Amino acid sequence: GDSVTQMEGPVTLSEEAFLTINCTYTATGYPSLFWYVQYPGEGLQLLLKATKADDKGSNKGFEATYRKETTSFHLEKGSVQVSDSAVYFCALSDQAQAGTALIFGKGTTLSVSS
Amino acid sequence: NAGVTQTPKFRILKIGQSMTLQCTQDMNHNYMYWYRQDPGMGLKLIYYSVGAGITDKGEVPNGYNVSRSTTEDFPLRLELAAPSQTSVYFCASSYSGDSNQPQHFGDGTRLSIL
Numbered sequence: 001g002d003s004v005t006q007m008e009g010p011v012t013l014s015e016e017a018f019l020t021i022n023c024t025y026t027a028t029g030y031p032s033l034f035w036y037v038q039y040p041g042e043g044l045q046l047l048l049k050a051t052k053a054d055d056k057g058s059n060k061g062f063e064a065t066y067r068k069e070t071t072s073f074h075l076e077k078g079s080v081q082v083s084d085s086a087v088y089f090c091a092l093s094d095q096a097q098a099g100t101a102l103i104f105g106k107g108t109t110l111s112v113s114s
Numbered sequence: 115n116a117g118v119t120q121t122p123k124f125r126i127l128k129i130g131q132s133m134t135l136q137c138t139q140d141m142n143h144n145y146m147y148w149y150r151q152d153p154g155m156g157l158k159l160i161y162y163s164v165g166a167g168i169t170d171k172g173e174v175p176n177g178y179n180v181s182r183s184t185t186e187d188f189p190l191r192l193e194l195a196a197p198s199q200t201s202v203y204f205c206a207s208s209y210s211g212d213s214n215q216p217q218h219f220g221d222g223t224r225l226s227i228l
Contacts, residue, residue, distance in 0.1 A: 004156070032213040043118075043204055043219035044157075051214040089156060093213040099164060100211040101147055101172060104156030 002027045002097060006090045006105035013080055013112050021075040021108045023064075023090035031092040033057075033066050033073040034102070038087040047075075047088070080112045116140050120205050120220035127195045127227045135190040135223050137205030145208045146188040147172075147217065148180065150201040157204060163188055164211060195227045 007022040025031065032051040036044040048057030053068035062077045073090060090105040097103065121136045139146065144165050149157035159172030163182040177199055179191040188207075192199060202224050206217040 030213075034216060036219075041221075043221040044206075045219070046216045049214070049216060091156075093215075093217075095211065095213045099145065099147065099159070099162035099170065099172070100208075100213055100215075101159045101162055102149075102157070102206075102217055106154060106156045 002031070002092060002094050002103045004090050004092055004103055004105040006088075006108055009087075009107070009109040011108060011110045013110070015082055015112055015114050016079045017112075019075070019077040019080045019084075019110065021088055021090075021110070023073045023075065023105060025071050025073065025090075025092050027071075027092055027094050027096075029094045029096040031094040033064070034091045034093065035062070035064055035073070035075050036089045036091060036104075038089065038107070040086070044089065080110070082112050082114050085110055085112045118205055118207055118218050118220035120203075120223050122223060123221065124224045125226070127192075127225065129195060129197065129227060131195050132191070132193050133195070135192075135203055135205075135225070137188045137190070137220060138186050139188075139205075139207040139218070140186065141207060141209070141218065142185060143207035143209050143218070144185070145211055145215075145217075146182065147206040147208075148178070148188070148190045149204045149206065150174065151204060151222075152201050160190065160203075197227050199225065200227045201225060
């Protein structure tokens with residue numbers, strides 16, 4: 001079945017460092033790919049998405065490119081801020097899945113210090 | 115603009131008690147979902163609904179029930195609480211079942227069963 005694998009955390013960075021969080025997926029159909037962010041005590045918020053191969057999603061300085069050849073959707077940011085500290089989830093949505101529900105990775109905790 | 119609202123935010127139950135987690139959305143979304151989030155894990159789908167009067171099981175439905183009498187509301191019922199149901203529960207909604215539609219999440223209900 002469909003699955004998402006993302007790098008284990010926690011990831012600890014200094015402010016202004018470069019961020020990469022790796023995400024790979026397995027899907028039987030043609031999924032859409034998402035990154036969600038969860039701040040402490042809050043629900044998940046959509047960070048960015050890409051719906052087809054070679055699409056690049058971007059938001060708030062974060063970017064991810066849908067790479068079908070490597071089945072990857074790595075999250076990057078050129079210069080992280082303390083306010084980016086959160087848990088990041090990679091997810092896919094495939095209409096072959098019941099209810100088109102999201103399939104999530106386990107999440108990666110990012111901690112940024114000043 | 116409230117989005118997806120979940121109540122309560124926190125609850126402690128004794129083994130064998132029952133309760134209902136409430137979820138309501140004001141975006142006129144057809145699809146609604148219940149997920150549970152266990153520590154260090156991604157979210158797992160419990161139940162989903164594609165419209166009023168229609169519900170179906172997700173990946174981990176045992177011990178739960180749902181109903182969808184209106185478009186806005188999608189309550190989750192625990193009949194006989196067990197320690198294994200200690201988790202954070204998230205309700206989500208989306209406009210349609212198209213895989214490119216993002217899901218909108220509530221802030222979650224943190225449930226402990228002792």
